[in-house]
Amino acid sequence: MECSPTRTGSLITPAGRRLMWRSAVISVFLISFAFFSIWAFFHYRPTGPMAWLLALLPSLGIIGQMAVFGVYLSEEKDELNVAILVKSMLWSIGGTLSVTTVWGYLEAFAHIRRLELLWVYPIFVVFQVISSLVVRWRYR
Amino acid sequence: MKNRLRVLRAERNWSQADLAQRLEVSRQSVNAIETGKFDPSLPLAFKLARLFETTIELIFTDEAKG
Numbered sequence: 001m002e003c004s005p006t007r008t009g010s011l012i013t014p015a016g017r018r019l020m021w022r023s024a025v026i027s028v029f030l031i032s033f034a035f036f037s038i039w040a041f042f043h044y045r046p047t048g049p050m051a052w053l054l055a056l057l058p059s060l061g062i063i064g065q066m067a068v069f070g071v072y073l074s075e076e077k078d079e080l081n082v083a084i085l086v087k088s089m090l091w092s093i094g095g096t097l098s099v100t101t102v103w104g105y106l107e108a109f110a111h112i113r114r115l116e117l118l119w120v121y122p123i124f125v126v127f128q129v130i131s132s133l134v135v136r137w138r139y140r
Numbered sequence: 141m142k143n144r145l146r147v148l149r150a151e152r153n154w155s156q157a158d159l160a161q162r163l164e165v166s167r168q169s170v171n172a173i174e175t176g177k178f179d180p181s182l183p184l185a186f187k188l189a190r191l192f193e194t195t196i197e198l199i200f201t202d203e204a205k206g
Contacts, residue, residue: 013166080169080178139172 015076022068030061062121084135091131096124142201145174148192162191 012020037054040046046054069085076082100120106112149159156174160167163184172178180188189196 078165078169079181079184080172081166083178139168139177 013076013078013081015072015078016081018075019068019072022071023065026061026064026068029064030058033061034058058118080139084132084139088128088132088135091135092124092127095127095131096120099123141176141179142203143174143176143199144201145170145188145199148194148199149174152192159191163187 037057040054041051069089073082073085076085100115100123103112103115107114145159149156154162156170157167160170163170165184169178169180173180185196185200188199192199
């Protein structure tokens with residue numbers, strides 16, 4: 001039975017619970033696809049359309065996660081939870097843009113090690129985890 | 141924004157969880173509104189006013205008014 005805040009006044013709303021489940025499923029797919037693609041490239045050295053397909057496979061999980069956030073924002077009835085997610089995502093986007101821009105300039109002018117674009121999402125996730133904890137703590 | 145939620149709630153002997161249940165929001169939301177850390181939307185403010193059978197102005201204080 002679904003635990004509703006209308007019955008319990010609990011911290012996690014039904015929409016929040018669905019977000020966690022969907023994110024967990026997406027994460028499993030994302031990690032599986034990533035490992036499968038790495039394994040396939042390492043063993044079979046695919047080229048042409050197959051290489052494109054395998055390269056795009058892990059990104060489907062990331063696109064899916066963005067969709068899950070979008071669905072959550074449309075489903076969540078609790079204004080505070082929506083505000084917390086929106087604020088933390090804005091901080092995460094800002095942090096990711098700052099880090100990648102600084103790194104880009106350092107790459108261009110100081111010739112530091114190249115940052116592969118596939119690291120942008122993991123950087124975003126790190127900022128998302130930190131900022132959501134900080135934003136939620138402010139409303140405690 | 142300052143408000144009288146704690147007082148109104150105490151008058152009815154409701155816990156934060158009770159109020160959250162009636163408003164269909166999380167207890168954390170009620171706490172954040174009550175402590176002035178989060179301002180509710182107009183629909184939620186109206187819902188609060190209906191629940192306490194009063195007006196929004198009597199629950200929330202317009203601090204800019206002085």
